[in-house]
Amino acid sequence: MAVSNSNSTAPAIEGIEVSKTFGAVKAVDGASFAARMGEVHGLVGENGAGKSTMIKVLSGVLSPDSGTVRVKGHQMELGSPQAAQASGIRTVFQELSLMPWMTVAENLLLRREPKGFARLLKRRDLAPRAEEVFAELGVENIDPLELVSNLALAQQQIVEIARNVIQEPEILFLDEPTSSLAGREVEWLFGLLDRLREEGRCAIFTSHRWREVERLADRITVFRDGKDVGTHAEIDESEAITLMTGRKVDTAYPVPPPLKDAEPTLEVRGLSGPKLSDLSFVLHKGEILGVGGLEGQGQSELFLSVFGAGDLSEGEILVGGEPTKIHNPGDAIRVGLGIALIPEDRKSEGLLLPMSVRDNLMLPVMGRFSVGGVIRGGTEKRLVEQMIERLQIRLRSTDQAVDTLSGGNQQKTLVGRWLLADSRILLFYDVTRGVDVATKQDIYELMLRLISEGRSILFYSSETEEVARRLSHRVLVMREGRLSAELEGPNVDTEEMVAAGLGEDVRA
């Protein structure tokens, strides 16, 4: 169905000279953005460049400090999600706005529930209506009666996208819609966006994966440091990266040096639990051991278990040849073991966001640098400053709250914490998810530096390529909680890894 366009000359939506400040951070700094009806518009930039903030302003969730927003030439009321929705705007936010304790069907149809007698919700019609919606959009394998909190992240993302698309938005924003989606799901989304374009609607999306932007976007707008630095119909990856970062960035994956001595630091034997079965492997000193496979095959349970936060029924974990008893993260962090987890969801599992960078860095090691429970200020200051320098964490002051840092810098703060704790075994769990190219490169370099110091890294990433290509010495492929293959690296064949992840029967 086509969308009528009353004012064809005016852009579908435009933000003019928008500024928004959080504390002392200028998230968006006089940036402008415009997209047309009938186009898919890519919005790219590094983390912290202001894309998400701009999207939130344009969809009425944030009220800007200054600037105007026009929809089809008409000025839109600022800071009102209702006004934005009335103008035909829908938004798939990066932080999904689903109700965890409601079912898929309730979420899908929230505030558009089937109504019966006296405008009361007709609960019985919810699930069939949801099934219809899924059938129409080509979504399979999501049970409308399941609670959203029981869904995998990718499924939640699909529900969120579907929920917005069925409202027939004229303008649809998608902030990092693919960050939790795997190959076929991404294809599904592409199909959906192509359809929106054909129907004459306007879709605006952000992504850190250049291939997606290139494949989908009719035009691309680049953001840097809170400003727009150009809109292009034709632009290649290196040009875009130069625009995004203001410098040339090498996008290749670095190669770890070959392993010299094969001294094992971490040995896992017969790990079993609700989502793990009989998993064994060895991590050597100075090694990056990649972990791959489809999402949700027990990788996160593996990482949590090694960190002492898992739910194990059987198995042994040896550090430096010694059997260990890791019952909680406190045990794992301790000197002697020195196991640290750098999780994907920095916000809920790692950092204390409202606290300062200094406090976050010092948290696990405070006891070591304190006299009678009081932290020695001078020592602390020196250690913190050294770490910030070493990891090049970009900040104004060590007293700055972590939630005012950009995503990449939050990530580095977390790594810095574990370095201060002198952790020898680092568990990198999907740390590059939703991270821009330049920061990714920083993380790769950091990983290489860490192993050159004799530390070991267990590395999982939802991007198969990242694990396979060069970065890992070896790759473990997991499937249904088991080890389905162990591939020698570096430069593991991506196809082989995917095949192993799907299981032998699928291998062509």
Add this chain to the structure above:
Amino acid sequence: MSGPEAGRGKRRGRWSHFSAQNVPLLLAFFILAGTVIFYVVLFYASLGRLPGNFELTSTTNSAMPLVFATVGQTIVFLCRGIDLSVGGMMDISNSLAAVKMQGGGMGSVAGWSAIILLIGAVGGLINGLLVAVGRLQPIVVTLATLSIFQGIAIRILPQPGGKIPPSYTAFLTNTSYPSALIFVALLVLFWLVFRRTSFGVAIYAIGNDEEAARANGVRTTRTRVGSYVMGGIFAAAAGLFLAATTTGGDATAGESFTLTSIAAAFLGGTTIFGGRGSALGSIAGAFVLSILISVLFFAGIDPLYQSFYQGLFLVLAVVIGTLISRFVGRKG
């Protein structure tokens, strides 16, 4: 296209989903059934006969104030709030009823009932405005209004006294047959309708995730204020039932209900984190706590230790509930 591989497999049936998602609610009914059986057994053991009409009537009547207070508390809980002022509002309602209704005719009694419910709504409105518009912490706001309401109640009725017309008692909590069960049925009906209204859905949505609810176009401020207004009305109604059962006024009689309404809501499977729970469970929870008092009586336990055993029971129930939820969650 297809969903993620992890989502593959057989789908559960509707009933299987319902039971997995409503473990706390089912557990509340289970606990209620267990408590009733326990009560009947103890009763039989000490009196040699089964409880009859009189026992059913008196148990129902004595449970009514807590039932109403708990339903109000539940609505506030679901919207991720807490209402400590329940006891204070019940004091106001109870005292006012005792002072104003004595010797009044039908019209005056009905009129004052309406006025008292309206006062409950105003009290809730104050709570709601301070919490949702003033952005103050619910626990601080309602702790303060609890004291304020208690002060007002003392002002209305400095000494226990006043009188509730017998006709009013007969209407709300008839002592000769369990007519109060009609009000329980009305509450259940109210709830089944309420959670199908957009206001009800909005309350659940805010309890799930306030930011997400806002992004979905839910009027969060209005809804949160509304939840406290409902809480206030139900607290005032609870005070009326308390007045009817005690047939007189006492400006401090409502105090214990603040904490017992919270306990009953927990027992009924509603969480303080919002978005999960049901007034149906709360009604069961309120009955459990009320019947427990009779159970303790027949078990020969000194009334002085009542609260000790109530507390023990609450902890046990919550622990069992959590264990069952975990077990079911793992299997699912």
